[in-house]
Amino acid sequence: MTKSQNQILLINQFEFWIINHVQRGLLVLCIIASTMAVPTPIPASYQTVTQGARLFSTDFVKIIAKEKSENLICSPLSADVALSMAAIGSEGKTKEQFKNVLKLPETQPQTLEGYQQLISSLNDVDNVTLKLANKIFIGQHFPVKPEYKNALQTYFYSDIQSVDFTQNQQAATTINNWCKEKTNNRINNIVTPEDLDDSTALVLANAVYFKGKWAKEFDPKNTEDRPFHINANTVKNVPTMYRKGYYKFVEMPEHNVKCIEIPYANTQVSMVIILPNEIDGLTALTNNLDAITEACNTHLSEIHEREVKLYLPKFKIESELNLKDMLSDKMGLSLPFSDNANFSNISAIPLKISKVVQKAFIEVNEEGSEAAAVTGMLIEMRCLVILPTVMIDRPFLYSIVKVTQDQETGNYNVAPLFVGIVAIPTY
Secondary structure, eight states: OOTTSOEEEEEEEEEEEESSBOOOOOOBOOOOOOTTSOEEOOOHHHHHHHHHHHHHHHHHHHHHHHHOOSOEEEOHHHHHHHHHHHHTTOOHHHHHHHHHHHTOOSSHHHHHHHHHHHHHHHTOOSSSEEEEEEEEEEETTOOOOHHHHHHHHHHSOEEEEEEOTTSHHHHHHHHHHHHHHHTTTSOOOSOOGGGOSTTEEEEEEEEEEEEEEBSSOOOGGGOEEEEEEEETTEEEEEEEEEEEEEEEEEEETTTTEEEEEEEBSSTTEEEEEEEESSTTOHHHHHHTHHHHHHHHHHHHHHOOOEEEEEEEEOEEEEEEEEOHHIIIIISSOOGGGSTTOOOTTTOSSOOEEEEEEEEEEEEEBSSEEEEEEEEEEEEEOOOOOSOOEEEOOSOEEEEEEEEEEETTTOOEEEEEEEEEEESSOOO
């Protein structure tokens, strides 16, 4: 990248806090439709966008899970929104790649309306704190088309701020302060001064923050150290919560896993945990994530709660992901990062994405959960009677989703928020 090139930095920040004790580890996506969702009318554009976000999330997590063996927290939704803000400024083959990877609607109006409805619905949830915020930081004197600014403001509810990227220390502080504010000080630094210079044209930032209490909290008196099988040969004692209560729980022998749904105070939002039957079964689970996700979705939407004994480790995770190579090389989004990128709907000056980075945080304990994430993108000028016992004592997959039931069709619409895998419990 030369100094004469213009660049776009996508920043995605995500924070999530679960106030129940859980173990720490790698996050993997699981999207489950819950029968607890309250039937409401769902516009077609909203359904299309959330369905696309769900499919993108599955692809996103499968790739990360193959490359990461340590604990991980990520927000596919945050990445999806940040990339979609860039996508609406693209044209030609670049736009086609965005549509294919993000599973976007066929037309731009559908895309804009769908994201407008998605963001509005996520920011209007009772009994839990759920906030999704967007912002575009524009280089001083850089000519951005008014139509693009208007689309971001109207449909993505994005604030716009002019920044002097030649003053890279001050510019980085401005962007990082926004991230801190939007994630309740959970994520402090999403960019460094070295990320910014006179070639920086735009920074598109998205932040997702969640904090919610469990619908049925765990009693801290029941929390004690219990064995967690990190692998077939290694066991570690970790703080583990216990509660006997009613949950949606299903065994899926066809996939060699178990599934349990743990609702928050707003029962449209829940954590779904998929537990492999085998101690070393996490790889097989993630390799078959599409089918297992679909099976969980079907089973959990059809069954009723039953009484179980639930043992759930506490966990706390922080992650930083540089997503450029994954998006470009593994997911087929190569053009936006190349000198052939076409972002002509953003500016008449040639642009390309130079970097996509996401930072995320999650904590799970007896009371509930808290999580946050920020994704940023830099665009550059180019050149039975017996109660079942659910003992979560091995690496597992979990996700946090918001579920809405369509009033007319009865179908479930899932907006994925956070995804993870707990590999090595740490709290």
